[in-house]
Amino acid sequence: MGKYESMSRGELEQEFAAVRAEYEAIRAAGKKLDMSRGKPGFDQMDLSRDMFDMVTNETGYLNCTGTDCRNYGGLDGLIELKELFADMLGLKPDQIIVGGNSSLNMMFDTISQAMTHGFGAGPWMKQGTVKFLCPAPGYDRHFAICEYFGIEMIPVHNTPEGPDMDEVEALVKDPAVKGMWCVPKYSNPQGITYSDETVRRIAALKPAASDFRVMWDNAYAIHDLYEEGDQLLNIYDACLENGNPDLVIQFASTSKITFPGAGVAAEAASPANVKLLKHRMSFQTIGPDKLNQLRHARLFHSLGDLLAHMKRHAEILRPKFEAVLCELEQSLGGLGIAQWTKPRGGYFISLDVMDGCAKRVGQLCEEAGLVLTPAGATYPYGKDPADRNLRIAPSYPTVAELQQAAKLLCVAVRYAALEKQLG
Amino acid sequence: MGKYESMSRGELEQEFAAVRAEYEAIRAAGKKLDMSRGKPGFDQMDLSRDMFDMVTNETGYLNCTGTDCRNYGGLDGLIELKELFADMLGLKPDQIIVGGNSSLNMMFDTISQAMTHGFGAGPWMKQGTVKFLCPAPGYDRHFAICEYFGIEMIPVHNTPEGPDMDEVEALVKDPAVKGMWCVPKYSNPQGITYSDETVRRIAALKPAASDFRVMWDNAYAIHDLYEEGDQLLNIYDACLENGNPDLVIQFASTSKITFPGAGVAAEAASPANVKLLKHRMSFQTIGPDKLNQLRHARLFHSLGDLLAHMKRHAEILRPKFEAVLCELEQSLGGLGIAQWTKPRGGYFISLDVMDGCAKRVGQLCEEAGLVLTPAGATYPYGKDPADRNLRIAPSYPTVAELQQAAKLLCVAVRYAALEKQLG
Numbered sequence: 001m002g003k004y005e006s007m008s009r010g011e012l013e014q015e016f017a018a019v020r021a022e023y024e025a026i027r028a029a030g031k032k033l034d035m036s037r038g039k040p041g042f043d044q045m046d047l048s049r050d051m052f053d054m055v056t057n058e059t060g061y062l063n064c065t066g067t068d069c070r071n072y073g074g075l076d077g078l079i080e081l082k083e084l085f086a087d088m089l090g091l092k093p094d095q096i097i098v099g100g101n102s103s104l105n106m107m108f109d110t111i112s113q114a115m116t117h118g119f120g121a122g123p124w125m126k127q128g129t130v131k132f133l134c135p136a137p138g139y140d141r142h143f144a145i146c147e148y149f150g151i152e153m154i155p156v157h158n159t160p161e162g163p164d165m166d167e168v169e170a171l172v173k174d175p176a177v178k179g180m181w182c183v184p185k186y187s188n189p190q191g192i193t194y195s196d197e198t199v200r201r202i203a204a205l206k207p208a209a210s211d212f213r214v215m216w217d218n219a220y221a222i223h224d225l226y227e228e229g230d231q232l233l234n235i236y237d238a239c240l241e242n243g244n245p246d247l248v249i250q251f252a253s254t255s256k257i258t259f260p261g262a263g264v265a266a267e268a269a270s271p272a273n274v275k276l277l278k279h280r281m282s283f284q285t286i287g288p289d290k291l292n293q294l295r296h297a298r299l300f301h302s303l304g305d306l307l308a309h310m311k312r313h314a315e316i317l318r319p320k321f322e323a324v325l326c327e328l329e330q331s332l333g334g335l336g337i338a339q340w341t342k343p344r345g346g347y348f349i350s351l352d353v354m355d356g357c358a359k360r361v362g363q364l365c366e367e368a369g370l371v372l373t374p375a376g377a378t379y380p381y382g383k384d385p386a387d388r389n390l391r392i393a394p395s396y397p398t399v400a401e402l403q404q405a406a407k408l409l410c411v412a413v414r415y416a417a418l419e420k421q422l423g
Numbered sequence: 424m425g426k427y428e429s430m431s432r433g434e435l436e437q438e439f440a441a442v443r444a445e446y447e448a449i450r451a452a453g454k455k456l457d458m459s460r461g462k463p464g465f466d467q468m469d470l471s472r473d474m475f476d477m478v479t480n481e482t483g484y485l486n487c488t489g490t491d492c493r494n495y496g497g498l499d500g501l502i503e504l505k506e507l508f509a510d511m512l513g514l515k516p517d518q519i520i521v522g523g524n525s526s527l528n529m530m531f532d533t534i535s536q537a538m539t540h541g542f543g544a545g546p547w548m549k550q551g552t553v554k555f556l557c558p559a560p561g562y563d564r565h566f567a568i569c570e571y572f573g574i575e576m577i578p579v580h581n582t583p584e585g586p587d588m589d590e591v592e593a594l595v596k597d598p599a600v601k602g603m604w605c606v607p608k609y610s611n612p613q614g615i616t617y618s619d620e621t622v623r624r625i626a627a628l629k630p631a632a633s634d635f636r637v638m639w640d641n642a643y644a645i646h647d648l649y650e651e652g653d654q655l656l657n658i659y660d661a662c663l664e665n666g667n668p669d670l671v672i673q674f675a676s677t678s679k680i681t682f683p684g685a686g687v688a689a690e691a692a693s694p695a696n697v698k699l700l701k702h703r704m705s706f707q708t709i710g711p712d713k714l715n716q717l718r719h720a721r722l723f724h725s726l727g728d729l730l731a732h733m734k735r736h737a738e739i740l741r742p743k744f745e746a747v748l749c750e751l752e753q754s755l756g757g758l759g760i761a762q763w764t765k766p767r768g769g770y771f772i773s774l775d776v777m778d779g780c781a782k783r784v785g786q787l788c789e790e791a792g793l794v795l796t797p798a799g800a801t802y803p804y805g806k807d808p809a810d811r812n813l814r815i816a817p818s819y820p821t822v823a824e825l826q827q828a829a830k831l832l833c834v835a836v837r838y839a840a841l842e843k844q845l846g
Binding site for chain 1: 460462463465468472475476478479480491492493494495496497523524525527528531532535538539546548549564567568570571572678682683684685703706707708709710711712713714715
């Protein structure tokens with residue numbers, strides 16, 4: 001039982017007065033703080049400063065196969081990057097399509113293709129209602145893609161091991177359910193990594209819809225905060241074992257490895273899926289920016305190079321996560337009014353406040369100068385049924401700013417909880 | 424009357440023997456030549472060699488507004504490039520959306536959006552048959568986009584002033600006709616620039632379909648071969664005069680100004696169209712690669728810089744076009760078996776051979792080592808009804824190679840014509 005629950009009304013009123021005073025003092029200080037988006041900070045981007053020297057007139061612009069990366073051609077990207085992403089995802093290079101600067105764009109395009117051309121069973125747009133399973137809380141931009149295309153979203157509860165697979169297995173019996181969003185490692189926003197059991201059960205799904213696809217957004221595949229990272233089972237291997245090679249389409253990018261706006265994205269799948277996707281892409285473009293791919297290929301010669309680079313990111317990010325977690329523990333620990341995740345990688349901390357209080361916390365923070373991801377954004381249609389979940393993005397501010405921001409956040413959580421308890 | 428028409432059968436047979444001998448001699452030489460795609464050559468790309476020095480750790484990566492171009496953000500691109508494209512197209516900067524490396528991709532996405540979401544009158548995919556006007560000969564990749572989406576293509580005859588506007592005005596009375604492809608300046612493949620009258624009549628169109636859009640692919644907006652370039656009337660101004668601001672969506676890119684595979688593309692339209700397009704793009708991506716945009720902004724500070732740069736391209740391309748045109752004139756002039764365009768800009772020469780002979784010419788060239796754009800590719804569905812048109816792309820080979828290639832091409836044209844006449 002939390003501390004607040006055991007308080008008398010008088011004690012709660014006294015506490016509320018103290019918390020309100022603290023809140024007003026912070027508000028009066030007029031800070032401008034932002035924990036709303038998973039943006040890498042300056043120092044993280046500076047880790048890739050050698051990128052600018054990778055392709056020059058001195059180094060030339062030919063890749064290892066002699067392709068002039070300035071010119072047209074090469075629909076699916078440079079072989080060097082196919083190999084790099086293949087090693088990152090535990091796949092073969094010919095399973096990789098290397099694209100432009102945005103994996104979100106590749107996901108959108110894949111869904112768009114499904115709407116107009118389907119996945120072997122006719123265009124989704126011509127099949128009546130199309131539904132998608134959305135483990136929630138989840139990534140707002142995934143949900144926005146569904147909303148854009150009028151795909152009905154079905155929230156699925158996230159357990160500490162990933163989506164509730166009992167729910168998922170029951171829901172895929174509906175032939176209108178055509179797919180499912182997954183951020184399988186250091187999930188956005190909870191930082192959960194799917195357990196082996198969860199990955200195996202996803203790989204073994206037998207959906208009623210033959211054109212069901214799992215959108216496997218492995219955005220944080222190598223984004224560990226600690227020496228010992230979470231281990232994610234290889235979904236493709238598990239799919240193969242289940243005779244389900246075409247079930248999953250994977251996505252990854254270097255947006256949070258090199259430059260967020262000028263990284264390289266990739267899409268990966270079974271040979272049959274890759275063939276289909278490439279055929280469709282051949283109508284859409286002549287090919288991605290190979291010069292930027294070449295820069296990446298020359299900066300990272302192997303997965304080992306990448307992993308070494310990610311350790312330097314971790315050194316910057318870990319103190320930021322810990323600053324927030326430390327404040328959460330100190331200010332909210334034992335009060336019984338909030339729970340939060342303690343991710344070992346990724347870009348987010350998920351904070352559950354008292355039911356019905358998330359929006360109020362967001363409002364209190366905003367009025368005192370702290371921008372959070374809008375409450376509700378982590379749920380389909382922006383509607384958190386319990387109005388409970390908040391996403392904290394600690395990557396962009398400095399540690400000092402994060403300490404201030406987390407302090408304000410915790411005061412706001414207490415404020416909203418007390419307000420609610422006092423009725 | 425052409426020379427071949429006035430020949431007796433005996434003379435034709437004698438000529439055919441001579442042409443065949445010439446052809447066989449070239450074939451035996453076993454050259455490998457390619458005039459198939461509008462790819463800039465090495466020397467053209469080298470004109471932009473300073474691009475590699477534009478963004479380094481020394482220069483920094485902030486644009487004129489202080490945006491860190493490495494990070495996320497900025498859906499519609501850098502202001503510097505909006506201004507540059509606006510000056511190029513005679514528009515206002517806020518009418519420009521600056522994208523990734525491919526204007527084809529922006530065109531595809533725009534049509535894809537129309538299929539799933541329409542242009543104010545419901546998704547095209549839910550409106551039954553959708554038709555597009557396709558001035559022909561035209562650009563194969565435009566036609567491929569229609570084919571991909573199942574849009575029925577209606578060829579429109581191209582006059583020396585652009586598409587036959589009598590035909591166009593009649594055809595847009597069909598409410599299923601939702602759009603039209605245009606390459607208004609130095610058109611692909613004929614090198615035609617639309618006359619003022621043609622532009623005005625396009626701008627004044629009153630299509631039955633309220634969601635009709637002209638896809639105005641101004642790929643060669645500043646791609647003159649000669650000091651005096653063709654002048655294209657400002658279509659947007661003409662649209663405004665006709666109360667038709669939303670009729671036209673324009674496209675341009677630096678693919679044939681800087682690097683074909685690593686240039687910057689842009690889409691431009693009325694405020695209402697731009698608002699709609701940006702809203703849709705906001706679901707698709709967080710934003711384009713701003714570092715590559717910044718490189719471009721720093722290489723070209725003004726339209727004047729761009730135009731000066733294009734003169735250097737012209738110095739390289741002009742002798743290439745002239746080498747081909749010279750050979751065509753010398754080998755085919757007066758024979759009455761071929762006609763060709765003499766473009767003052769762009770990337771292509773269009774060659775019309777005798778009806779029913781284009782495929783045969785392509786085959787003869789291929790067998791002797793010269794790759795041409797496949798005969799028919801310049802028409803919807805790859806079907807040239809007269810089997811007459813061939814597209815010649817003289818940009819990539821050297822002048823010496825072009826002389827050889829054009830010689831072979833001319834021999835093949837004579838070969839096929841004589842073969843046909845001899846029956």
